[in-house]
């Protein structure tokens with residue numbers, strides 16, 4: 211996920227320097243920030259990506275050299291977390307939830323983080339848990355991004371900041387980063403497990419639906435590539451109609467459904483398969499699982 215965020219931010223920087231227009235949305239749900247709504251859209255200009263294994267470092271160096279950023283504004287470091295944090299102002303914690311404690315207790319880490327902004331994308335690890343791992347002067351914020359950040363179509367939820375002048379600066383840093391790679395909105399931390407399930411895990415759930423639609427097309431004789439294109443563009447179109455025009459999905463569905471036609475026949479087959487409750491329950495179960503991820507493993 212860290213690579214997806216960094217790739218998206220770098221693509222955003224490239225887009226600015228080559229004057230490619232930012233993605234545009236016609237309207238905004240209240241509280242959601244997009245590149246269009248941001249007045250000062252300055253982004254960080256230097257990035258250090260930390261990994262633990264040489265194999266991963268090599269893979270990342272190859273990936274970032276290919277897109278022309280390695281050595282220019284991106285450095286990949288292996289097993290040098292404290293050193294990297296010392297050189298940074300904003301730290302994005304992107305390891306697995308169970309590794310956080312090990313990384314945060316590395317000798318010198320607390321001091322390296324002193325007075326800095328720590329943004330954690332870890333599922334299930336609370337601000338209170340993270341705050342206990344750092345000095346009081348370290349500002350801890352949670353963010354829940356998703357993989358489409360890589361192509362600047364992400365959805366990121368960020369935990370609310372208390373109102374203060376200092377928070378305003380942090381708020382703008384966070385918005386500059388995450389709204390450059392998609393939509394970004396602030397929400398109370400109590401909603402984070404649900405957001406983790408809905409938008410964090412959501413791309414995986416959406417891909418199951420996408421794949422199943424394409425499979426149906428293949429079953430009916432469509433070539434695989436075309437079936438996938440049709441399914442993906444159709445899902446994107448329906449999603450954009452909801453986001454841009456603010457049309458309720460039920461209204462969109464009704465507009466497609468000709469009385470006595472084929473859509474209602476397909477819809478009834480879906481209802482027979484309890485597709486709505488199955489999908490909604492998947493979000494419920496994933497939310498419950500997300501809440502367990504920050505807890506110590508049971509023996």
Ligand SMILES: NC(=O)C1=CN([C@@H]2O[C@H](COP(=O)(O)OP(=O)(O)OC[C@H]3O[C@@H](n4cnc5c(N)ncnc54)[C@H](OP(=O)(O)O)[C@@H]3O)[C@@H](O)[C@H]2O)C=CC1
Pocket residue numbers: 211212260261262263264266267289291304305306307309313331332333354355356357410411
């Ligand atoms: N995947 C997703 O769609 C989303 C994930 N998240 C959250 O993001 C986090 C990461 O998930 P994901 O990207 O899927 O996991 P990955 O396992 O793909 O990535 C974890 C990264 O952490 C690095 N890492 C592990 N240990 C250390 C260490 N000691 N020091 C420095 N780096 C280390 C790994 O490098 P190395 O290989 O070298 O060990 C690897 O690059 C999780 O907390 C997850 O909850 C949040 C939203 C969406």
Ligand SMILES: O=C(O)[C@@H]1CCC=N1
Pocket residue numbers: 333406407410411
């Ligand atoms: O599966 C996971 O635990 C992470 C969190 C959200 C998406 N991936």
